[in-house]
């Protein structure tokens with residue numbers, strides 16, 4: 001049980017000009033569940049890393065203490081017993097091959113005697129409700145299962161304070177609900193202090209004891225209980241945009257035809273044998289819970305992963321097409337923007353796209369206009385890897401648009417973008433498509449602002465991929 | 473048997489047969505290794521695969537000596553041919569019966585290798601399947617921008633290194649978060665034993681090898 | 692083990708990952724090797740396939756030495772790559788490890804003779820040269836090169852050095868230039 005005090009805490013990244021956190025003052029009471037919110041890029045992850053000591057706080061920049069003991073003075077080996085962090089990305093989160101070995105690794109680090117390890121593992125796994133995963137390989141688990149394992153590790157290590165950094169970003173609603181239930185149990189039964197950062201505020205209203213927000217001045221402010229209902233209900237509303245699109249016209253030209261296509265990841269069945277037609281020069285939206293297999297579907301459409309059944313592009317089985325030619329026809333906008341970049345500066349990326357462009361729509365003037373529209377003008381000579389996430393995303397979309405591949409598959413194109421960027425982007429896409437006649441297939445969780453672009457809607461859920469009926 | 477001692481023994485064997493020219497000794501080693509593998513229930517298919525894999529380099533080395541060698545060309549050609557098989561089969565007695573975790577345990581516990589090396593490498597090793605896929609992704613991303621990334625393209629390696637940097641930071645932070653502290657003591661759940669039998673096997677093994685090399689009048 | 696202190700956990704993982712990544716890329720070159728070997732075998736020059744590609748296999752060591760600038764990074768980078776390759780069933784069995792050590796140490800030697808100060812063309816060239824010499828010495832024994840005719844030995848040596856210089860030197864330099872320009876190493880390393 002620990003009281004956590006942040007005193008006059010400031011932090012500036014060595015490469016950054018402005019401080020990410022500025023004179024933060026706050027106390028977290030023991031056995032409380034705190035929700036930490038704030039727009040993207042305001043410093044939530046930074047704060048949590050500082051609180052675990054993964055980022056070290058310069059001595060002159062304030063202090064973080066647990067029950068009066070300064071984190072900086074705490075022995076490194078004691079820190080994990082005091083505070084543990086669970087990450088957003090379920091991958092690259094484990095050192096070992098199997099669930100059991102990862103738990104052993106963590107307990108060995110905590111100097112638990114070998115004869116007690118077995119019992120602790122059994123207890124932690126059954127607490128989280130995943131005893132059957134004990135011998136499984138971590139590589140073969142779904143995102144939700146990995147996050148449950150991560151929680152089990154924290155439970156086994158028995159840290160007093162549990163910090164979670166957007167732990168549900170790649171977790172479906174069922175897994176999310178079950179993880180939340182365990183967290184509440186950890187607070188109520190084991191007396192843990194919990195601080196959780198999240199964008200999506202669904203389900204927290206009745207659970208948390210405290211809501212803390214990062215203010216524009218880069219400080220922390222407690223949201224008064226009287227404002228909670230506004231905060232949570234505003235969220236519930238934006239989350240329910242439930243637009244309906246018509247079913248596709250049977251007579252239109254097919255773009256992709258799936259015949260008995262089934263998808264698997266490891267031994268995990270994602271899509272049951274499915275027949276489906278996607279239409280040319282129409283934009284199709286694909287939605288579905290995390291981990292249902294949307295990205296996997298895109299990877300099979302561009303032949304990055306194997307599938308069973310037959311996929312036809314226009315008239316040909318895609319397996320019979322030459323890789324190089326096919327890649328110019330069907331391009332994929334990867335979920336992670338950095339994957340797309342091949343060069344160092346913004347200008348170099350643009351130049352590369354212009355060099356290998358497929359059509360003649362994007363003249364220099366149009367590119368300049370697009371850069372201005374996306375608020376990227378002036379960044380031409382900047383190194384891509386120093387751009388903010390939102391800027392990276394916009395640039396990624398622009399360079400792929402310039403290529404004018406007949407088909408563009410977009411995986412989460414709006415990730416990390418604020419609303420004005422979304423509108424600018426959608427406007428750009430609309431004017432471009434009007435001339436270039438490209439076909440878009442878009443995976444997106446976020447629909448706000450995107451809807452004007454969409455003609456048809458596919459839902460990927462429960463191993464099924466189907467056009468959504470106009471009425472439910 | 474202790475994996476580190478086993479590896480040491482195999483290492484010594486590989487080193488010594490690199491400097492000897494006894495065809496029968498190489499063949500004997502292959503046969504012994506094959507018996508060992510069969511005793512450990514290795515599938516016949518795997519053994520067949522081990523026979524095929526080194527065939528091409530073996531023929532290459534053989535023909536080089538046979539055509540462009542000096543002195544007793546035939547002898548040297550066959551020495552090299554059989555030597556490759558000895559390398560592959562003795563190596564397989566290790567890789568097919570020991571996993572990298574056992575080796576890491578032995579190196580950490582018996583030889584006091586700093587645990588950050590043992591676990592750092594293990595963490596990376598466990599990403600191997602992801603890495604193969606990631607290389608495909610990098611290549612495809614290139615093709616979609618009109619650029620073929622071949623094995624001599626700096627960009628291909630550059631992208632691979634960027635991913636490595638990213639992943640290594642994530643992994644290191646996750647391990648720290650799971651209580652791992654560099655150079656701090658840890659307990660050991662899996663006990664790696666190094667007993668006198670291991671040393672005995674090593675000494676006898678190396679001894680027999682010397683007998684094989686210097687005393688047995690191979691024909 | 693004083694040298695070990697300089698290594699941080701993330702460095703170790705990074706070097707191992709780079710080794711594995713490069714190994715995965717090289718897998719794609721196996722067919723080049725196989726074809727060359729098969730074509731050259733009838734004239735007894737199949738060793739050239741090995742000589743031409745060897746620089747590629749030695750690249751992780753030279754690059755690790757150049758990138759991390761820690762004592763032992765070249766050796767360790769190459770050794771780790773070799774260990775993983777052995778477990779994934781390379782064509783050379785247990786001798787992969789020995790090659791890993793000799794190649795890594797060969798690369799390291801170049802940085803040693805330039806006193807870990809020359810992270811420029813001098814250091815890279817020195818490293819390419821020492822790698823060529825050390826690995827060639829080892830192949831005199833392992834691949835029976837000492838029995839070959841002199842003209843062939845000289846040819847092999849020259850080709851090997853060219854390969855080392857092109858892949859381990861020029862390509863490494865091009866890669867590290869990209870890294871320098873991208874500013875990503877700054878956040879991992881402060882030298």
Ligand SMILES: Nc1ncnc2c1ncn2[C@@H]1O[C@H](COP(=O)(O)OP(=O)(O)OP(=O)(O)O)[C@@H](O)[C@H]1O
Pocket residue numbers: 013014015016020038039040041042043044045046047388389878
């Ligand atoms: N290593 C770094 N060097 C320089 N700046 C950084 C670094 N890491 C993060 N930043 C910057 O610090 C700010 C805060 O980042 P942080 O990741 O803490 O935000 P966040 O609130 O967690 O955002 P999100 O909700 O998108 O995860 C951002 O503007 C980011 O660009």
Ligand SMILES: Nc1ncnc2c1ncn2[C@@H]1O[C@H](COP(=O)(O)OP(=O)(O)OP(=O)(O)O)[C@@H](O)[C@H]1O
Pocket residue numbers: 139140141142143144169170171265266267268270288289290291292293294295296297
């Ligand atoms: N190599 C693998 N072995 C086993 N399962 C895997 C592997 N790779 C991914 N998975 C799992 O397959 C499922 C499908 O992943 P995919 O990325 O396609 O989901 P998604 O629908 O795109 O989710 P999100 O909305 O989070 O992007 C996930 O549960 C993932 O954890």
Ligand SMILES: [Mg+2]
Pocket residue numbers: 044045046165166
């Ligand atoms: Mg964050």
Ligand SMILES: [Mg+2]
Pocket residue numbers: 294295296335411
């Ligand atoms: Mg996805």
